[in-house]
Amino acid sequence: MKFGNARSALAGGALAIAALFTTSALADGVVNIYTYRQPDLIKPVLDAFTAETGIKTEVLFLDKGLEERIQAEGQNSPADVIMTVDIARLTSAKEKGVTQPLVDDEINKLLPAEYRDPEGNWFGVTKRARVIYASKERVKDTAITYAELADPKWKGKICMRSGQHDYNLALFSAAIAHWGPEKTEEWMKGLKANLAKKPDGGDRPQAGAIAAGECDIAIGNTYYVGLMRNNEKDPKEKEWGNAINVLFPTFENGLTHVNISGAALAKNAPNRDNAVKLIRFLASHEAQQVYAEKNYEYPVEPGLEPSETVKAFGELKADTLPLVDIAKGRKAASEMVDRVGLDDGPSS
Incomplete structure (x- = not known):
């Protein structure tokens, strides 16, 4: 069977x-x-x-x-x-x-x-990196740090999937390991304030939202960009993938979160x-x-x-934070998402 x-x-x-x-x-x-x-x-x-x-x-x-x-x-x-x-x-x-x-x-x-x-x-x-999808048309920045996602300059311009999704919880866990819980929670409040809409969908639809002009940047995994740009069966997804640039955000150590x-x-x-x-x-x-x-x-x-498609994104400098340390912070990250009300969207 x-x-x-x-x-x-x-x-x-x-x-x-x-x-x-x-x-x-x-x-x-x-x-x-x-x-x-x-x-x-x-x-x-x-x-x-x-x-x-x-x-x-x-x-x-x-x-x-x-x-x-x-x-x-x-x-x-x-x-x-x-x-x-x-x-x-x-x-x-x-x-x-x-x-x-x-x-x-x-x-x-x-x-x-x-x-x-x-x-x-x-x-x-x-491995996959948690990166920033940036509009080719509207974003001229060539580098954005994770901390800068809370910068008011991005108010109303960020899209993302649920903060309770595994991919985002791992990123938030890494932030807690790097910054401590208090700084991370303040950062998360800033991220929430910068959202263009309530978090929903998967990583690929975030690129679609950028292509549609609903937001300028989004948080997503690297491999989805390769899947979109090479999707010969779905022209819409190919359009989404080609509407964005991949930026490798970093923590203060100059390295990008990987899972x-x-x-x-x-x-x-x-x-x-x-x-x-x-x-x-x-x-x-x-x-x-x-x-x-x-x-x-x-x-x-x-x-x-990696593939030629992925190499074209630029060089990945992967964070050296032990994976088990990221796993340890999952519960705290999940509780923080609820406490901040990240999934309620920007207006709550």
Whole structure:
């Protein structure tokens, strides 16, 4: 049975559903993936894995409750590999006990230590930077710091997705680590005052809002720009991507916030050997190239350059703040977003 792109709600039927997948989960040549990542974003690398190994991939996409789903399924869970974005989600999977340690010399040689859990409970396989999308027509600035997002000069000119989204919470967590909670909260109030409208949508629609003249700058991830500019199926998105410049904002250390996508070996993986093969493949040079060229993400492989599209953005000088420090600040960042009322928009 194919998992496909099915969305799943947590319910009492989780165990029954798990039982339905048991035959597929135990079949030869299969690896079952539970993912928070949109299936179309991981399809290129999974297709490459199947082409190289002959092992089929079954994908279950969830937009929330992945860890709870695996907990509910217990020992009968079909999940072999967890794939997700954001360091906080990776560490959360470990803390909630739905991963198992994987100490593998081959993987550890391929992935730098800063992008993997010391105990082997998660592995970072790509990087992305949280940057500024700036209107080519209306913004002449060639550099904007994170702190300057609170400058009144941008009043009514900033768009963003929800402050409670993982990508923004990670950025705010990094700000707390750099500035401390008091300064970060004052900055967030300034950011809120500068919003053009209530936060909504994803990163790509923020570029669309810029193209439509609703705002001048937005906060977004680098790889979405590559996906938009090279989207031959949707001329509208291509127009959005070409309407903006990418600016690399920095903290006082002159470095830009980065986050990761990653993978983990599920606690009760029924196809453990195939799962390990997949994680090894995700760390491999071939997969890193696929991620770079097809997804426009930054490889974690040392020395491997990003795609030509991404290189054209300019040089990324990645923040050296440890990812685990960013994860630690997630709860404080989330509470701050609510306290400031960031998602209520500029008029509240």
